Structure formats: structure tokens, C-alpha cells
Amino acid sequence: MHDIATKTRLRAELLEKRAMMLPGARSEAGRAIRDALLSVPEVEMAGTIAAYVSIGAEPDTRGLLFALWKRGAYVLLPKLLPDGDLDWASYEGPDSLAPGPRGCLEPTEPPRGPGAVASADVVLAPAVAIDRTGMRLGRGGGSYDRALARVGPAILTVGLVYDGELVPELPAESHDQRVRSAVTPSGGLLRFT
Ligand SMILES: Nc1nc2c(c(=O)[nH]1)N(C=O)[C@@H](CNc1ccc(C(=O)N[C@@H](CCC(=O)O)C(=O)O)cc1)CN2
Numbered sequence: 001m002h003d004i005a006t007k008t009r010l011r012a013e014l015l016e017k018r019a020m021m022l023p024g025a026r027s028e029a030g031r032a033i034r035d036a037l038l039s040v041p042e043v044e045m046a047g048t049i050a051a052y053v054s055i056g057a058e059p060d061t062r063g064l065l066f067a068l069w070k071r072g073a074y075v076l077l078p079k080l081l082p083d084g085d086l087d088w089a090s091y092e093g094p095d096s097l098a099p100g101p102r103g104c105l106e107p108t109e110p111p112r113g114p115g116a117v118a119s120a121d122v123v124l125a126p127a128v129a130i131d132r133t134g135m136r137l138g139r140g141g142g143s144y145d146r147a148l149a150r151v152g153p154a155i156l157t158v159g160l161v162y163d164g165e166l167v168p169e170l171p172a173e174s175h176d177q178r179v180r181s182a183v184t185p186s187g188g189l190l191r192f193t
Pocket residue numbers: 052053054055056057058078079080086101102103104126127138139141142143144
């Protein structure tokens with residue numbers, strides 16, 4: 001199979017493009033994505049939302065996290081486990097974060113276990129690219145493949161990407177989990193199902 005090599009190459013190309021973005025692009029994209037997500041009905045209704053703290057050149061999620069928290073939603077954030085799986089703990093504002101592995105900012109609240117993601121009404125996932133079927137390319141740890149496999153079939157899952165990262169087709173391996181929607185700064189929420 002060439003799929004793994006294709007994914008590795010695509011991931012490197014797309015991350016290189018992100019690294020060349022102008023200063024301000026991350027926060028501008030983050031604001032557009034925040035505004036789009038805050039008006040999605042499932043997000044407006046959600047009691048619990050699984051999200052993540054952006055790192056590197058990802059679209060900035062910090063304003064979104066703050067807005068969700070201020071609105072009274074229970075926000076769960078991932079903590080990377082040594083085997084690549086994700087544990088989850090609650091966000092209690094910007095001061096409830098501390099540096100974790102791989103450049104991540106992680107919640108300092110007590111972890112609730114890898115199964116806690118199943119209690120979320122909406123799950124937001126980082127992505128490097130998403131295709132027209134919802135297939136998602138991540139950082140290559142398989143962390144979100146494992147987390148998304150625990151999420152019920154009726155739950156809205158959303159991949160967050162820049163405009164140019166919605167691509168026609170990504171290679172799919174058997175363990176890959178699709179997201180049910182993607183959000184981009186210019187396109188807003190795009191549902192796949
Ligand atoms: N913001 C964010 N949080 C996340 C993820 C993610 O992709 N993004 N993860 C998704 O599974 C999990 C953590 N897994 C990660 C795997 C690899 C790297 C990584 O390659 N880090 C770079 C530095 C960051 C950058 O500059 O882009 C590195 O180590 O070189 C980061 C997180 C859970 N939390």
C-alpha cells in the first residue's frame with residue numbers, strides 16, 4: 001500500500017504551507033471559525049463539547065474555548081497519553097491549562113478517562129486536511145481515530161481546517177474515522193452526511 005507514504009507526504013506539504021502563513025492568519029481564521037461554530041444549532045444546544053487547544057499554525061481555538069466556557073458549556077480537552085490515546089479533562093478558563101507533550105497545552109483538571117469523549121454532544125477535532133467524504137488527515141498518531149471511534153453515531157463531529165485544506169480525496173486506511181462535518185474560515189460548516 002502506498003497510502004501511508006501518500007499521507008506522510010501530504011501531511012508534510014500541508015504543514016509546510018501552514019508554516020508559511022502570514023502573522024495574523026491563525027487568529028483571523030480562528031475568529032471566523034469561532035463565529036461559524038457558535039451559531040451551529042448542535043453547538044448552541046450542547047451541554048458538553050469536546051474541543052482542543054490549538055498549537056503551532058493551527059487555526060486559533062482559544063477564543064472559541066473561552067466563548068463556549070463563558071456561555072456555560074462543559075468543555076472537555078484532550079491529554080495525550082503515552083500510547084497516543086487521549087484522556088479528557090474539563091476546561092475551567094485560560095488559567096486551567098499547562099504545557100503537555102508535543103507542544104500541547106493541556107487541562108490541569110483531573111482526567112476523566114479516554115471514554116469521557118463519549119459524553120460530548122459535539123466533538124471538535126484538529127485536522128491537517130479533510131476530504132469531500134469527511135476523511136480526515138491528522139498528525140499521524142492515530143489519537144483521534146481512537147477517540148472518534150468512541151463517539152456515538154448521532155453526535156456531530158467537526159474537523160477544523162483552513163480554506164485550502166478541504167481536498168477532493170484523501171487515502172483511507174481501515175482504522176481511519178471520518179468526521180461528519182468540517183468548518184473553514186470562509187465556508188463555515190460543511191456537513192458530509
Ligand atoms: N492542538 C492540538 N491538540 C492535540 C492534537 C493536535 O493535533 N492538535 N492531537 C492530535 O492527535 C493530540 C496530541 N497529539 C499531537 C501529536 C503530534 C504533535 C506534533 O507534531 N507537534 C509538533 C509541534 C507543534 C507544531 O508546531 O505544529 C512537534 O512535536 O514537532 C502535536 C500533538 C491531542 N491534542
